[in-house]
Amino acid sequence: MKTKENPYKGALSTMRRAFLTVGLFSAAINILMLTGPLYMLQVYDRVLSSGSVATLQGLFVIVVILYAFLGIYEFLRARLLSRASYRLDQQVGADAFGFWLRSGFVENREHYNPVQDLAVVRSFLASPAILGLFDLPWIPIFLAVVFIIHPWLGWLTVAGAVVVIIAAVVNRYASRDPIKQGGVSEGVERSFVERARRNAEPILALGMLNKVTDRWSALHQTSLGHNQGGGDRSEVVAAFSKSFRLLLQSALLTVGAFLALRQEISPGMIIATSIVAGRALAPVDQVIGHWRSIGRAGDAHRRLKEAMDHIPDSEAGFDLPDPKGHLVVQNVTKLTPRNSLVSDRPRILERISFELQPGDGLGVVGSSAAGKSSLARILVGLWQPDQGEVRLDGATLNQWHNDDLGRHIGYLPQKVEMLPGTIAENIARFDPKARDEDVIEAAQIAGVHDMILKMPQGYATYVGTTDQPLSGGQTQRLGLARALYGQPRLLVLDEPNSNLDAKGDEALASAVMGMRKKGCTVLVMAHRPSVIQAVNKILILHEGKVGRFGMKEDVLQHAAPPQRPAAVASPSSVFEE
Structure with missing residues (x-):
């Protein structure tokens, strides 16, 4: 891309x-x-x-x-x-x-x-941390002023500045690794907290709270340990720098008084030297005091540039004409993500090929880990194949503008969640220009219009929060309506009936048939056979490879038990492949 x-x-x-x-x-x-x-x-x-x-x-x-x-x-x-x-x-x-x-x-x-x-x-x-960095280049100016007053005072200030700068460099190298490790540990901890909260139901129901809390505590202590280690080192240097600067000012007053007694400088120069020298070293103290935040900002800056x-x-991409739904999948192969610990990358999908015309409905079936969800992600452009290509109306998916392609695709993933917003906003994909009639049409095709009207504020009901919880079936049906919004030309449904009851199954089958009649190309990844009734083709995946592909009747015929060669297999037997 x-x-x-x-x-x-x-x-x-x-x-x-x-x-x-x-x-x-x-x-x-x-x-x-x-x-x-x-x-x-x-x-x-x-x-x-x-x-x-x-x-x-x-x-x-x-x-x-x-x-x-x-x-x-x-x-x-x-x-x-x-x-x-x-x-x-x-x-x-x-x-x-x-x-x-x-x-x-x-x-x-x-x-x-x-x-x-x-x-x-x-x-x-x-x-304020960045202000010290802007003031650092002006240290030589203040040192020059002290030299003008008297060279002895200038060299004493330079010696003090060298000591403070050496302390700052030591602080930089001493705290760099702990600060970096602390940032990594904080990221791991935040990820664990986020995932734990999303899985709060099984954690509480299965009595895992104390054990999960112990795991979080271990991660939190690791994060605190790294940050505290870096902080301890910075605090030592900061304390030394501050006390040394005060000592340096007293030393300057002492030398200045000695020079004044010798009548080499005036009494006013003693006070002026102390103030100017203190100002010369103030930016170094400021940088040391904010070293932890400066280090974090530097790491964040580096990661941002890389990301x-x-x-x-x-x-x-190009402003291509609206697609009709002609889908061609040719020799698509997908490997597992790269891993520094494992050189070999097993194949999730291997040389998947098939072709669908507008109005076709394809049921993709197979056992768990057969590659159905991976294929779904590739078909909608979430994943890029390592080999092969996917073409919609002759154009590969990366030839389309991202937003334009999204308008023509309907996608229902396995895990469906509503974002914080109204039902209408979620169905309309948060399009501020969405028309009410288009939202209602999508809901009606999905068979959720009546269900929505029974909710407290209908389409204006706010969902996606704990204040308005939805059942798994309701969330999945609203996700289907979102996928159907805008009359997409390619509809990919991954396990769309996993949380549906019999009524929901009927509504899903009806929606698939309705979209096919409108010329939409529909692909359904399914474990349960009920939705297969609404498709005309079947693709059987086995360990990431095409087992069989063709018209539904032909595939079911080949799936018939050997002792009854003339019989036609039931859809459920296909799922046992």
């Missing part, structure tokens, strides 16, 4: 202007930070010696104006970064969410969670 240009890199390139502006504001802020030391220098060396109140008043007015600009620039810098973070989210958020939804169907992508990584990067851009390299191009 063709991928588009990395949207995350594109969004970062558009932020260069914002970063450049923030850099300019940082320059102004750091220069204005010299206001305090220079003011102290003038007060001690000029005002106190001259006793001029007018000079003191004039200097104070200048200081007020400069600090006002300092506050304005600080506000603008923070506002620019905050707006840049939100703009990044707006530009990348939709692609990140789409990638996260698709990641479960693409090899080697499940470990990515770009939605969460984007949130980490966005929070970092709007946090966004695989975003499929939604604009790829």
Whole structure:
């Protein structure tokens, strides 16, 4: 599948202007930070010696104006970064969410969670942690000011800066692995929590709560252990850096006092040196204090760049005419996902071939793990075959625009869930332009119109939450209505009657027959024989291979017991293959 240009890199390139502006504001802020030391220098060396109140008043007015600009620039810098973070989210958020939804169907992508990584990067851009990074380049300016006051003070400050920087580098390497491992552990823990909540019913009913809680506790402790390990190391360095900086200021005051006694500098320069040197090392302290969040943001940034390299191009494809439903599956082979521990990749499907005309109904039957669901995913484009191809009206599925192809496909997976929203929204696939009559038509074809009207607010009933639980049969029938919405030309139903009663079976068979009469090509993956009555062809899968394919009567005839060669097998006997 063709991928588009990395949207995350594109969004970062558009932020260069914002970063450049923030850099300019940082320059102004750091220069204005010299206001305090220079003011102290003038007060001690000029005002106190001259006793001029007018000079003191004039200097104070200048200081007020400069600090006002300092506050304005600080506000603008923070506002620019905050707006840049939100703009990044707006530009990348939709692609990140789409990638996260698709990641479960693409090899080697499940470990990515770009939605969460984007949130980490966005929070970092709007946090004080990034401000320290913008202030780091201005450390030499403050050191130069100290050197101008006196070289001894300059070299003492440089020595202190070297010690603090070495501590920061040690902190970086000492905490890098624990922070990275902590991020991985947190991802494993979140996945376990999400899956446990989705399976809360069997966990509670089977008395598994304590055991599952123990498993979560073990995962949680592992995550906390890694994060705490990195945090402990960072805290040691942060404490050392802070105490050393205070010691350095006292040392500067001591050396400054010694130089003042020798009349090499003025008393005002002692105070100014202490302030300027403290400001020179402040960005290093700030970076060390936020090192954990900086490390997490760096890892999230790296993962986002890698993940966004695989975003499929939604604009790829062509505006092809609406398909009629002619489906050709030719030599489709699908292998198990790649595994670093196992070099051999068994075949899920092997050289599957068949052809269906508009209006055909195909029943795909076989034992568990025969490959029925895998074939269904390939037919609707969720999986890509490792060999072979699937063509709809002569075009491979990747030749269509993704949204256009989805309009022509109806799909009902084995596991059906309603998203939080109204019944009408779920049936309409959350299309804001959906017409009520189209929603009702799909519900009527699926045989759920009367069932919906009996619900509290009918089609406006809010589902997908614990406040409005649905039975398995109701959810499956609403999923069928969603699959039928928009009169698709290719309808793929995976175990559509697994939760249905006799009435639901009848409605399903009627829906299949109705769609076939409209020219829709229907494929039904089934264990139960009732729905097979509504199809005209049967494909038997056995261990991922085609056992038999053909007209239903012919396949059933061949499935007859050997002792009765003239007899015609019942549909149920086919499922025992």
